């Protein structure tokens with residue numbers, strides 16, 4: 152049985168073959184070991200975060216949403232714990248994308264495609280679906296036997312299949328369900344959804360994500376990685392000779408022989424490889440490849456073959472890590488009798504780390520010092536200046552105030568420009584002359600038309616700068632914008 | 640088949656026989672799911688041809704199974720939009736002009752609506768930002784021929800000036816020269832007198848007393864004592880710094896000789912009441928109004 156998956160024997164030698172190649176179904180065997188444990192841990196963490204995060208509460212005061220992570224599309228706000236972003240601040244997402252990209256580069260230069268093997272959603276959900284399948288249909292051999300069996304379907308087998316797909320669909324459905332909870336108050340939405348009062352768009356998204364999760368994790372599996380995902384191609388260009396990749400140490404493993412023969416030859420004092428050709432590494436591989444053929448596009452660096460081979464090595468009393476995270480340089484060095492060297496700190500990793508720290512630092516600084524009162528000013532363009540009947544000159548501005556705090560505020564506007572200029576806000580009767588005050592609701596913007604008039608005797612000859620200071624009367628917070636006052 | 644390709648010795652696979660710069664293409668079959676997806680898209684496309692309008696015929700086109708048309712769907716969208724806007728416009732129609740200006744939400748709505756309507760209807764004469772032009776008042780300043788309060792602006796927009804509407808503003812600047820009321824030298828004199836009213840320099844040696852006399856006899860009836868103007872008649876204030884047609888001597892002589900009678904059309908009946916209100920509020924807010 153094991154033999155059948157040796158890819159070397161499956162090459163169509165000199166045969167033109169059919170137009171298409173049907174998928175060779177992979178039956179990964181269960182395995183235990185350190186990398187499997189890391190994978191279980193990361194899976195629990197990632198899925199836990201994904202499914203439970205919408206229910207985490209975060210107190211932002213009265214009237215503000217109290218969901219820790221919320222994408223509030225109708226009001227164009229993004230909430231992430233203590234962070235609240237406005238549409239004017241989308242550049243934070245640019246920063247986030249840069250950090251994410253460089254973090255991928257860094258991972259790649261340290262451990263190759265570890266993203267693919269441990270954290271990629273496709274891997275995580277496929278792994279979960281495999282676990283379900285294994286639980287219900289049994290391990291590799293059993294599943295292969297069941298699939299190959301030409302017997303008419305027995306009731307037992309049918310119920311197995313139904314159960315498996317039901318659980319898969321349940322997971323997929325909950326995956327889609329969790330997705331929409333990020334866009335609305337989760338407890339409310341759950342209540343609405345179960346009573347069929349939820350918004351149509353929520354049901355549509357749940358449907359889409361249910362279908363894609365079920366299809367990608369249940370059926371497409373490793374084919375997503377090999378045929379659909381561009382990352383394997385890109386990472387080949389990012390990786391270098393020092394990156395640690397899952398590597399079969401052929402210097403130690405070759406020539407392969409059986410356990411018995413190896414013992415005999417060793418007794419005679421002959422040089423034998425440690426690989427006993429048991430195909431355990433192939434049996435557990437979720438992409439169905441043989442790592443002993445060297446680095447391959449399909450390998451997602453999950454490390455499961457390392458666990459499998461370690462188990463074998465322990466059993467036959469040989470040192471573990473015949474397959475390990477290593478690189479070709481070290482194999483060369485060992486063959487030359489030199490000790491292996493590992494370089495995590497290299498120019499490449501230093502630069503990537505520095506970039507992450509720099510961009511992350513800038514973002515954090517911007518976030519911590521971000522103003523909660525903003526003012527933007529736009530000068531009227533047509534007419535740019537107006538002469539009044541007494542010869543004074545007036546310029547008009549559109550002033551936009553942003554109150555990013557969770558309460559109403561009284562804002563005073565001071566204009567510092569032409570001498571003795573008067574200031575008027577359309578629709579607002581100033582109590583204090585030349586210091587119009589207005590109230591802006593919490594978490595809102597206000598657009599005002601502001602008229603600045605310079606008396607005839609003070610008419611500036613040419614354009615002079617004007618500063619608009621907006622002050623929160625209560626808190627004393629100030630924001631300033633600068634524009635020009637122009638003579639006709 | 641064999642003459643098309645050969646075996647690649649490195650991979651042991653057959654090639655397609657295609658070669659570029661010494662690089663040969665391996666004959667790697669497509670995955671089956673990929674091919675199935677490809678066929679499905681073709682089937683989908685055929686379905687699309689049948690369901691939606693697609694094929695041009697000689698004088699028309701296939702209409703599809705359900706008679707879908709982009710024009711019809713646009714009409715539906717527009718109707719929906721009207722329904723949404725209708726509510727807001729109703730609020731505008733109900734509120735008085737003063738109430739609109741005092742309510743920030745209504746003011747914002749009126750200004751937004753007013754700006755687009757102004758752009759469509761008024762901008763050809765008054766300019767896109769209402770900056771005006773010779774003969775067309777600048778609506779951003781504080782000088783108003785027919786009055787600058789909200790109600791006065793509304794009235795002017797509704798009925799216009801010399802528009803022929805029953806309720807329109809009347810009032811003409813007479814052609815004193817053409818009609819032979821004043822002689823050319825009298826016109827020069829009174830033109831200089833008018834310039835002096837707003838502190839503009841006058842021609843040397845002109846007879847100010849004679850100018851005042853001519854002005855009192857002919858112009859005060861409309862422009863008022865001292866030329867302060869009269870909004871009832873649309874007679875401009877001649878003592879300020881704003882001139883509709885220009886303040887130089889030649890222009891003033893032309894104005895006095897030929898007369899002026901610019902026309903502002905009436906918008907009543909052409910635009911609905913809510914829109915007219917929005918326009919009035921917008922214009923009033925441009926320069927802060929009176």
Ligand code: SF4
Pocket residue numbers: 399404425426427428429430431432433443459460463473474
């Ligand atoms: S699991 Fe280890 S010993 Fe067995 S075939 Fe793979 S490399 Fe060889």
Ligand code: SF4
Pocket residue numbers: 397432435436437438439440441442449450451452453454455456457
């Ligand atoms: S070869 Fe090993 S590391 Fe690569 S995908 Fe297969 S099991 Fe995972």
